[in-house]
Amino acid sequence: xxxxxxxxxxxxxxxxxxxAAAHPELTVDxxxxxxxxxxxxxxxxxxxxxxxxxGHEPLHAGFxxxxxxxxxxxxxxFTSPVPDQMVRAAAAVDSGAGVLFVVxxxxxxxxxxxxxxxxxxDEGVQVAQVVVDDDVAVSDSTFTAGRRGTGxxxxxxxxxxxxxxxxxxxxxxxxLARQVNGASRSFGVALSAVTTPAKGSPTFDLPPGELELxxxxxxxxxxxxxxxxxxxxIADFAVNAVLEDLRPTGxxxxxxxxxxxxxxxxxxxxxxxxxxxxxxxxxxxxRTLVGNYVTSLDMAGCSVTLCQxxxxxxxxxxxxVRTAALRWGC
Amino acid sequence: xxDADFFRRWMAATAASVEREADHLTELDSAIGDADHxxxxxxxxxxxxxxxxxxxxxxxxxxxxxxxxQLISTVGGASGPLYGTLLRRTGKALGEEAEVTPDxxxxxxxxxxxxxxxxxxxxxxxxxxxDALLPAAQALGSSFEGAANAARxxxxxxxxxxxxxxxxxxxxxxxxxxxxxGATSAALLVEALARTAADGGGA
Numbered sequence: 409x410x411x412x413x414x415x416x417x418x419x420x421x422x423x424x425x426x427x428a429a430a431h432p433e434l435t436v437d438x439x440x441x442x443x444x445x446x447x448x449x450x451x452x453x454x455x456x457x458x459x460x461x462x463g464h465e466p467l468h469a470g471f472x473x474x475x476x477x478x479x480x481x482x483x484x485x486f487t488s489p490v491p492d493q494m495v496r497a498a499a500a501v502d503s504g505a506g507v508l509f510v511v512x513x514x515x516x517x518x519x520x521x522x523x524x525x526x527x528x529x530d531e532g533v534q535v536a537q538v539v540v541d542d543d544v545a546v547s548d549s550t551f552t553a554g555r556r557g558t559g560x561x562x563x564x565x566x567x568x569x570x571x572x573x574x575x576x577x578x579x580x581x582x583x584l585a586r587q588v589n590g591a592s593r594s595f596g597v598a599l600s601a602v603t604t605p606a607k608g609s610p611t612f613d614l615p616p617g618e619l620e621l622x623x624x625x626x627x628x629x630x631x632x633x634x635x636x637x638x639x640x641x642i643a644d645f646a647v648n649a650v651l652e653d654l655r656p657t658g659x660x661x662x663x664x665x666x667x668x669x670x671x672x673x674x675x676x677x678x679x680x681x682x683x684x685x686x687x688x689x690x691x692x693x694x695r696t697l698v699g700n701y702v703t704s705l706d707m708a709g710c711s712v713t714l715c716q717x718x719x720x721x722x723x724x725x726x727x728x729v730r731t732a733a734l735r736w737g738c
Numbered sequence: 739x740x741d742a743d744f745f746r747r748w749m750a751a752t753a754a755s756v757e758r759e760a761d762h763l764t765e766l767d768s769a770i771g772d773a774d775h776x777x778x779x780x781x782x783x784x785x786x787x788x789x790x791x792x793x794x795x796x797x798x799x800x801x802x803x804x805x806x807x808q809l810i811s812t813v814g815g816a817s818g819p820l821y822g823t824l825l826r827r828t829g830k831a832l833g834e835e836a837e838v839t840p841d842x843x844x845x846x847x848x849x850x851x852x853x854x855x856x857x858x859x860x861x862x863x864x865x866x867x868x869d870a871l872l873p874a875a876q877a878l879g880s881s882f883e884g885a886a887n888a889a890r891x892x893x894x895x896x897x898x899x900x901x902x903x904x905x906x907x908x909x910x911x912x913x914x915x916x917x918x919x920g921a922t923s924a925a926l927l928v929e930a931l932a933r934t935a936a937d938g939g940g941a
Contacts, residue, residue, distance in 0.1 A: 484774065487778055488814050490814045491819075492811050514816075519819035519858070520819055523819060552910070553908070556908065604774065606773065612768070631910060
């Protein structure tokens with residue numbers, strides 16, 4: 409497997425050095441692995457800290473900046489960051505108004521963020537937490553670790569980030585984050601397996617004529633394997649899986665997300681099919697975002713995330729944002 | 739009696755084991771997880787060996803709490819907090835004695851294993867590291883060798899199980915037929931303990 413790397417051990421640090429060079433508007437602490445918006449801590453503003461394994465770029469560091477995250481903690485590839493990173497990040501962004509941790513529902517992320525919250529509170533930082541768990545491919549939490557956090561993370565970070573930038577207090581920012589998560593559902597599909605730098609070969613074997621339905625963002629195989637389908641058939645399957653669970657009664661935000669190795673030509677074509685299914689099902693789409701946002705290294709495939717929005721959520725979605733990967737209204 | 743040196747040698751033996759078996763652990767993890775268990779633990783135990791060598795903690799309890807703290811600070815994922823908690827809580831239960839009996843250690847280890855269960859919310863049969871640690875803790879009262887055998891058997895017994903915790907749980911029935919990487923690395927830890935005892939100082 410050919411990769412644009414030096415050695416697997418320094419992949420994350422190398423990427424952070426490159427990110428720092430490209431984005432002087434961010435403070436990048438390569439040694440401690442924290443990316444912080446340059447003007448933090450912003451007086452009176454709730455800090456928004458997220459993090460998770462690397463390999464999902466631009467999530468999360470690409471979403472640091474005015475209107476979205478205050479700081480991000482990248483872990484090793486597909487491995488949650490350690491509490492030390494989160495504690496440092498919380499201290500760096502806390503202005504006294506408290507910090508919200510945005511945590512994706514994976515055992516490692518939950519445990520490390522929980523430890524970090526305890527340590528940060530010992531240091532006098534008020535910490536709240538929202539757990540993102542939007543993946544409908546994982547249904548029964550009695551027999552699993554519960555729904556994975558995937559595409560909805562972007563919706564939560566954007567909308568809660570906008571509220572925090574408007575000066576909303578910690579309880580309000582947290583409530584909005586939970587509302588967005590509760591109103592969001594995702595479903596993912598893989599056309600190829602992922603290759604992690606540490607392993608150097610695909611993490612599972614997916615024959616050319618087949619696809620995996622219900623995949624997560626860590627290269628774990630999905631729930632079901634089928635013969636390759638057309639873009640329209642995949643859209644029918646994915647959107648229906650989301651709608652079956654979400655049952656929206658109003659307009660939605662739609663995220664058509666690439667997993668890393670699927671070109672925009674395919675993603676836009678897939679979005680056309682997603683919009684067709686939504687229209688057939690009578691679901692109005694308020695806004696659509698198409699691109700690689702919550703990725704899984706070089707996995708080919710896509711995911712669909714829908715979030716039912718009210719007027720306020722839509723206003724906060726439209727609010728200005730200035731980050732490396734998401735930027736509008738400013 | 740077991741002194742601080744015994745626990746330092748246990749940590750070094752575990753680090754060597756993890757180093758040797760890293761590829762195997764990663765291979766097991768790629769079947770039902772995300773293919774990094776070996777490299778993550780390798781990073782953690784390398785840090786443990788360095789810290790324990792540098793700070794030279796004087797008591798068994800101090801060796802294990804320091805080792806646990808290092809794992810929490812360097813491993814990440816679920817293994818970092820879980821292994822970190824196992825060693826920290828075992829170390830805390832040992833208190834500040836300069837030497838402990840195998841019996842005291844067995845009790846402390848059981849407390850550490852219980853803390854892992856509480857933190858991860860897993861039970862026996864969920865296809866996790868507990869499937870090796872619980873039988874090991876039980877057997878540790880009798881002998882180190884028995885604990886190692888129990889841990890190994892526990893890890894092998896995870897093959898037919900369906901995972902209910904951690905990333906492997908997302909595979910549902912497809913997790914059946916693969917040995918759990920966490921239970922496998924837990925067996926390495928207990929086997930290293932038995933080897934350390936057999937090499938002298940564990941009477």
